Amino acid sequence: xxxxxxxxxxxxxxxxxxxxxxxxxxxxxxxxxxxxxxxxxxxxxxxxxxxxxxxxxxxxxxxxxxxxxxxxxxxxxxxxxxxxxxxxxxxxxxxxxxxxxxxxxxxxxxxxxxxxxxxxxxxxxxxxxxxxxxxxxxxxxxxxxxxxxxxxxxxxxxxxxxxxxxxxxxxxxxxxxxxxxxxxxxxxxxxxxxxxxxxxxxxxxxxxxxxxxxxxxxxxxxxxxxxxxxxxxxxxxxxxxxxxxxxxxxxxxxxxxxxxxxxxxxxxxxxxxxxxxxxxxxxxxxxxxxxxxxxxxxxxxxxxxxxxxxxxxxxxxxxxxxxxxxxxxxxxxxxxxxxxxxxxxxxxxxxxxxxxxxxxxxxxxxxxxxxxxxxxxxxxxxxxxxxxxxxxxxxxxxxxxxxxxxxxxxxxxxxxxxxxxxxxxxxxxxxxxxxxxxxxxxxxxxxxxxxxxxxxxxxxxxxxxxxxxxxxxxxxxxxxxxxxxxxxxxxxxxxxxxxxxxxxxxxxxxxx
Amino acid sequence: xxxxxxxxxxxxxxxxxxxxxxxxxxxxxxxxxxxxxxxxxxxxxxxxxxxxxxxxxxxxxxxxxxxxxxxxxxxxxxxxxxxxxxxxxxxxxxxxxxxxxxxxxxxxxxxxxxxxxxxxxxxxxxxxxxxxxxxxxxxxxxxxxxxxxxxxxxxxxxxxxxxxxxxxxxxxxxxxxxxxxxxxxxxxxxxxxxxxxxxxxxxxxxxxxxxxxxxxxxxxxxxxxxxxxxxxxxxxxxxxxxxxxxxxxxxxxxxxxxxxxxxxxxxxxxxxxxxxxxxxxxxxxxxxxxxxxxxxxxxxxxxxxxxxxxxxxxxxxxxxxxxxxxxxxxxxxxxxxx
Numbered sequence: 001x002x003x004x005x006x007x008x009x010x011x012x013x014x015x016x017x018x019x020x021x022x023x024x025x026x027x028x029x030x031x032x033x034x035x036x037x038x039x040x041x042x043x044x045x046x047x048x049x050x051x052x053x054x055x056x057x058x059x060x061x062x063x064x065x066x067x068x069x070x071x072x073x074x075x076x077x078x079x080x081x082x083x084x085x086x087x088x089x090x091x092x093x094x095x096x097x098x099x100x101x102x103x104x105x106x107x108x109x110x111x112x113x114x115x116x117x118x119x120x121x122x123x124x125x126x127x128x129x130x131x132x133x134x135x136x137x138x139x140x141x142x143x144x145x146x147x148x149x150x151x152x153x154x155x156x157x158x159x160x161x162x163x164x165x166x167x168x169x170x171x172x173x174x175x176x177x178x179x180x181x182x183x184x185x186x187x188x189x190x191x192x193x194x195x196x197x198x199x200x201x202x203x204x205x206x207x208x209x210x211x212x213x214x215x216x217x218x219x220x221x222x223x224x225x226x227x228x229x230x231x232x233x234x235x236x237x238x239x240x241x242x243x244x245x246x247x248x249x250x251x252x253x254x255x256x257x258x259x260x261x262x263x264x265x266x267x268x269x270x271x272x273x274x275x276x277x278x279x280x281x282x283x284x285x286x287x288x289x290x291x292x293x294x295x296x297x298x299x300x301x302x303x304x305x306x307x308x309x310x311x312x313x314x315x316x317x318x319x320x321x322x323x324x325x326x327x328x329x330x331x332x333x334x335x336x337x338x339x340x341x342x343x344x345x346x347x348x349x350x351x352x353x354x355x356x357x358x359x360x361x362x363x364x365x366x367x368x369x370x371x372x373x374x375x376x377x378x379x380x381x382x383x384x385x386x387x388x389x390x391x392x393x394x395x396x397x398x399x400x401x402x403x404x405x406x407x408x409x410x411x412x413x414x415x416x417x418x419x420x421x422x423x424x425x426x427x428x429x430x431x432x433x434x435x436x437x438x439x440x441x442x443x444x445x446x447x448x449x450x451x452x453x454x455x456x457x458x459x460x461x462x463x464x465x466x467x468x469x470x471x472x473x474x475x476x477x478x479x480x481x482x483x484x485x486x487x488x489x490x491x492x493x494x495x496x497x498x499x500x501x502x503x504x505x506x507x508x509x510x511x512x
Numbered sequence: 513x514x515x516x517x518x519x520x521x522x523x524x525x526x527x528x529x530x531x532x533x534x535x536x537x538x539x540x541x542x543x544x545x546x547x548x549x550x551x552x553x554x555x556x557x558x559x560x561x562x563x564x565x566x567x568x569x570x571x572x573x574x575x576x577x578x579x580x581x582x583x584x585x586x587x588x589x590x591x592x593x594x595x596x597x598x599x600x601x602x603x604x605x606x607x608x609x610x611x612x613x614x615x616x617x618x619x620x621x622x623x624x625x626x627x628x629x630x631x632x633x634x635x636x637x638x639x640x641x642x643x644x645x646x647x648x649x650x651x652x653x654x655x656x657x658x659x660x661x662x663x664x665x666x667x668x669x670x671x672x673x674x675x676x677x678x679x680x681x682x683x684x685x686x687x688x689x690x691x692x693x694x695x696x697x698x699x700x701x702x703x704x705x706x707x708x709x710x711x712x713x714x715x716x717x718x719x720x721x722x723x724x725x726x727x728x729x730x731x732x733x734x735x736x737x738x739x740x741x742x743x744x745x746x747x748x749x750x751x752x753x754x755x756x757x758x759x760x761x762x763x764x765x766x767x768x769x770x771x772x773x774x775x776x777x778x779x780x781x782x783x784x785x786x787x788x789x790x791x792x793x794x795x796x797x798x799x800x801x802x803x804x805x806x807x808x809x810x811x812x813x814x815x816x817x818x819x820x821x822x823x824x825x826x827x828x829x830x831x832x833x834x835x836x837x838x839x840x841x842x843x844x845x846x847x848x849x850x
Contacts, residue, residue, distance in 0.1 A: 309735065339737040350735045357735065359728035369725055369736040372718040382716050424736065 010073050011036050012201040013058070013089070013170045018067035020053050027053045029225040030067070035170065035201040040192065042212045042233065043205045045222035046245050046415065046443030051205055054222070055172055058203075059091040060084035072169070090163030091172040098155050100148030105130035107147040108161045133161040137191050152295070153184035160191060171195065172203045175441065177211060181294050181469075182504060189215050207443065209238045210472075221245055246445045253448045254476035255455040257496070261287045261479070263320065265463040266346075266432050267329065268306065270315035276301040277487045278315070283432065283463040288454060290474035290495065291467045293484030294507050299467050300351060302484065303434040306465075307348030308341035319344055319432070342370065347430035349421060351437045351467075353414075357421035363412070364391040364405040366420050371427045394423040399449065415446030422453065433457055436467045451477050471500045471507075485509040534841070538791035538804045541837075542811060549815035556818050564696065571810045572703040573762040574777055574784070578802050579710040580754025581781040582788070584653075585797040586714060587747040588727035589646060590782055592657040596664030597638040597752055598759025598774035603668040605631040605760055606677035606769030609685055624685055631760045632753055638664055639752015643745035661778065668771050677769040689764035699765055706757065711799040713750070723747060724796070783834050784809060790838040795845070809834070 011034035020028040028050045035041045045051050056062040058069065060081040068075050071087055078084050084091070098107055108130045116122065130143040139157045141150070147158055156176055163171055173192075177185045192202060192215055204216055212219070213233055221229040221244045229244040262285030271279040276298040283289055293299035304310040306317060317336075318329040332344065341347070347370075350356035358366055368387050373379045375387035391405045398419045402412055409420055418438070425433075435454065439447045454477065458464050468474050474481050478495045483506040491506050550558035557563075577594050584591045608622035608630065638660070645656040691698050714720040722743045725733040734740045758777070763769040787808060788801020812833055816826040 337739070338734060339739055342737040348735065350731075355729070356731045359725045359732050361724065361728055365721065365724070369721070369733070369738070372721050376718055380717050380719070382718060382721065428737075 011070070012072060012199075014070040015054070015058070016068050016070070018054065018057060018064050018069075020050075020057060020062065020064050027225050028057070028064070031222065031225070031227050033203075033220050033227070033230075035203060037199045037201060038196045039218060040196060040202040040204055040216045042216040042219040043203050043222070044209075044212065044219055044241060044245055046413075046445055049222040049245070049443075050225040051222055052174075053225075055091060055174055055203070055205065058084065058089055058170070058172060060089075085166055088167055088169035089172070090166060090168035090170070091174065092156065092159045092163070092176055093174050098147045098150075098158060100146065102147060103144050104134075104141055104147045104150065104154075104158050105143040107158050108133060108143070108165055110162060112165065114165070129165070130161065133164055136164070137161060137194060139191070151184070152179040153187055156180070156188060157191065160195075168200065170201045170203070172205070174205045175207065176204075177206060177208060178441065179295065185211065207441065208470075209241055212241070213238060223247055242444050245443070253444065253451065255452045257288075257479060258286060258455065258459050261285060262461065264329075265320045266306070267318040268302075268315065269318075271302065271305050271312065271317070272314035273301060273305045273310055273312050275487050276305060276484075279484070279489045280315075281482055281489065281492070283465060285461050285463055286458050287480070288458050288464045288466060288478045290478035290481035291465060291484060292471060292474050292481050292503055292507055295469065297484040297507070298487040299484045300436050301487075303348055303436055303465055303467055306341070306432070307346055307434055308336040308338045309348060309350070312336065319346065342428055342430070345431035346434065347425050347428050347432070348434040349425045349436065349438060351440070353417050353421050357424075358409050358417060360410055361408070362406050363395060363400065363402055363409050363420055364388060366409045367391040367394050367405070367423045367427065370424050390427070394427055395420075398423045398426075398453070415442045418442050418446065418450070422450065426453070426457070431462050433462050433464045434467075435464065437469065438466065439468070439470070439473065447473075471503050475500060475503065483507055534794075535792060538787075538801070538808065542804070542808055545808070545811050545815060549811075549818065553815075553818045557815060562814070564700075567810050567814050568700055568807070569697045570814075571806050572697075572699040573758045573765075573774075574780055574810075575703045575803055575806045576706050576758040576761065577755055577774075577777045578781040578784040578806050579707045579799060580751040580758075582785050582797050582799055582802045583710060583714065583723065583754075584747045584751045585782070585785045586720075586723045586727045587744050588730065589653040589744065589747070590657070591639075591642060591653070591748060591751045591755075592778050592782075593638070593642055593661040593664055594751065594755040594758075594781060595774040595776070595778040596661035596668070597635060597755045598762070598777065599769075599771040600638065600664040600668040600671070600759075601631045601634040601756030602759035602763040602769045602774075603672050603677065603771065604634050606763055607671065610677050627685075628760065631756050635753040635756025636749055637752070639749040639755070640745070642752065643748030646748060647741045647744035665771060665775075672769065672771065674771075676771075677763075678767070685764050686767045689761060690767075699761060702761060706754065707799060707803055710750075710754070714799055719743070719746065727797070780806075780809065783831075787834065787837055790841045795841055808837075 014034035016032050018028050018031045019026065031050065031054060033043070033054070043051050043054065053062065057064045058078065060078040060083050063079070069078060070076070076087055078087065078089070099110060102110070105127045109126060114126070114129065127143050134141055134143070134157065137157060137160060141154055141157065147155065150158065160171070176188060180188060195202060204212065206212055216233050218232055219230060219236070219241065220227060221241065223245065228247070264282050265285050266283040269280045275296065279302055281289070291299045291302060301310060305312050317332040319332060320329050338348070359369065364387065368375060368391050371390065375383055375390055377383060388405070395405050400416050400419045400423065402416060409417060412420065438450055442450070454464055454466065466474065466478060475495050475498060481493045481495050481498065481503060482489055483491050483493065483503065485507060486509065490509060493503060493506070577598065581591060581594060605627040608627040609624065610619070610621065613619050642657050642660050645651045645660070646653045688698055693701065714723065722733065722738050725736065725738060726740050726743045730740055759774050762773055766773065784805035785797050785802050787805030789795050789797050791804060792798055792801035809830065813830055816829060
């Protein structure tokens with residue numbers, strides 16, 4: 001799969017000595033990076049390493065303080081996002097810039113004066129142009145449909161077609177597979193190979209190293225704003241890359257499984273709700289149960305139902321130990337809201353930390369949000385000192401890296417934001433902890449810390465449910481894995497004896 | 513785990529950042545205005561009567577309404593019905609307290625306690641209706657409170673048959689509002705007390721923290737176990753009570769309940785909250801900022817009044833100043849994202 005790269009060919013894009021400071025913090029420190037014609041270069045690093053800033057400089061969103069950018073041998077200034085596009089640099093962000101309500105064709109030619117006569121759109125020409133572009137990518141989408149209704153991969157293809165329509169020479173893909181299934185990922189990789197053949201230089205950012213070694217030719221690793229490694233992918237292994245990113249060997253990403261499980265903590269029978277039908281399972285004390293499934297299979301909905309975040313249309317939930325004295329299982333009836341679930345010992349850590357996990361305030365105020373009543377006189381009047389001490393304690397326990405609990409939480413890197421979210425929910429000391437994609441967009445080091453936290457809670461007697469789209473994570477972390485397919489539970493696997501392949505087949509609803 | 517990538521402990525930002533000067537802008541502007549108008553009109557502007565009676569006393573009712581408007585804006589909504597509700601609540605109280613019926617026949621005034629109680633109940637119910645519409649029934653605050661403002665106002669007009677209710681001069685009702693303690697008008701104490709209660713609610717209670725969370729990110733608040741609908745509803749209910757108290761105090765001071773007096777409060781209270789957001793605490797609604805905003809606006813208004821600038825042009829300047837005040841933080845926010 002390695003194309004005929006010409007080692008002597010001049011790079012399409014070359015960055016030299018790039019430096020960027022925010023206030024007194026240097027986030028990029030004299031970074032060099034170059035990508036040749038038809039090369040796919042992986043840009044790697046933990047959260048906060050400077051990848052995003054480098055991308056932002058190249059896409060004209062922020063301006064560098066120092067350093068040069070060379071395109072096809074000549075120095076360029078990238079003053080704005082518009083300038084970047086005109087220079088042929090296209091960036092696909094994690095959240096794709098798709099305008100809902102506009103068709104695929106309109107989205108592809110968004111902001112361009114193509115197929116127009118005196119400002120009047122020639123729809124036929126627009127559609128044909130869009131179809132031609134998608135065709136060159138080997139894709140067949142109905143260009144007349146509303147782009148917001150496309151599958152994630154469809155949206156990605158639309159965005160790539162848009163980049164091609166602007167004659168992009170450099171394509172930056174920022175975590176392009178985060179929302180994609182394995183099959184869709186393969187589809188994207190096929191398109192990337194076509195782009196390589198056309199000579200497009202690609203910068204590929206991903207936390208998924210398995211994919212990186214599959215699709216990239218070369219790599220550059222950043223750590224703390226500095227370039228700490230680069231070379232050919234063929235010469236390295238995944239553990240090498242992880243060690244370079246973390247600056248230390250990550251010997252054990254996953255903690256050891258604890259052998260002993262206690263009694264049944266939670267029994268769900270016939271759970272039914274939106275995108276979820278007749279799901280039954282048990283969760284024991286000290287157990288970590290994984291839930292696998294494709295996007296839209298209902299894997300998130302199961303935990304959302306349990307946590308009171310979504311309406312339950314049928315089925316029953318029995319929880320052990322709500323009534324501390326009798327230890328008899330209690331059936332949850334009536335309105336089951338998030339607040340009530342938390343008081344019953346069930347806590348959900350939601351999937352999207354930005355939209356569902358954090359309020360735009362300080363770290364302290366975020367951590368304390370679930371436990372406000374504890375730092376009070378008479379449950380009403382806040383005692384600032386107590387609130388501060390509590391937040392400080394949690395902050396230290398989870399090793400959040402920040403300049404202090406008074407720092408605005410949104411200034412933190414993704415991994416540290418996730419730790420703040422976890423600190424907030426773990427403060428409730430849940431007996432049943434539900435985690436929905438707990439490590440999405442989080443670097444390897446933080447992932448490992450989160451896995452250890454999960455195991456620690458289980459060892460203390462909690463029951464944990466982990467929903468994840470990353471199968472290696474489920475197999476490495478969990479005791480059992482429940483697989484969802486089209487809203488139904490299609491099987492439960494023992495994580496220690498199951499292969500990724502078997503799980504994947506189950507996710508697609510096939511049995512072997 | 514200690515030697516992992518640590519966050520750079522960066523030096524403090526060089527130069528003068530906007531965040532550093534922000535806390536001084538509001539008080540600075542106030543001092544500047546007092547010095548400016550004071551040096552031009554030392555005899556009419558820089559007098560105790562002008563500063564206390566014409567500036568502070570004049571905004572006491574508005575300050576109460578702006579304080580509770582802050583509460584609603586903290587949860588991310590706004591309430592356009594404060595003026596109408598103030599008129600309605602004051603009208604109800606006045607028809608109990610007046611010494612003549614609407615038709616002009618003499619009548620025995622009712623109990624002061626009953627009147628105040630009724631006023632608060634009307635405010636609470638009115639605020640609760642707005643809160644229910646917005647929070648539980650999902651109507652946008654803009655149309656819900658705009659329409660309720662007209663409903664309240666015209667219901668008030670119907671109650672008093674469109675006439676001002678005069679003759680509220682018994683039971684110490686007016687005497688308290690027009691009186692002074694230690695040479696300071698009582699209304700200033702009342703306003704300050706209510707502002708203090710609202711500050712305490714927002715900054716020192718769990719409900720206040722929940723309100724900021726709901727206004728900051730309603731989904732994150734819900735996932736944190738907060739009853740977000742109730743919190744929003746409560747903000748409107750509190751706002752209703754505050755608006756009613758503002759209306760009551762205004763009518764007591766004027767000895768007249770008048771449905772038109774509270775009309776400017778809707779826009780001025782919202783403008784005051786925005787001024788406070790611009791001047792303090794990084795763009796979040798906050799009580800000290802709101803009160804500062806109310807006083808700043810009134811000081812400029814009063815100072816310009818002393819000049820011989822055309823009255824309409826004065827208002828052009830007043831509201832132009834609001835734009836100038838909210839501009840720097842808005843620009844800073846855009847810059848920050850560069």
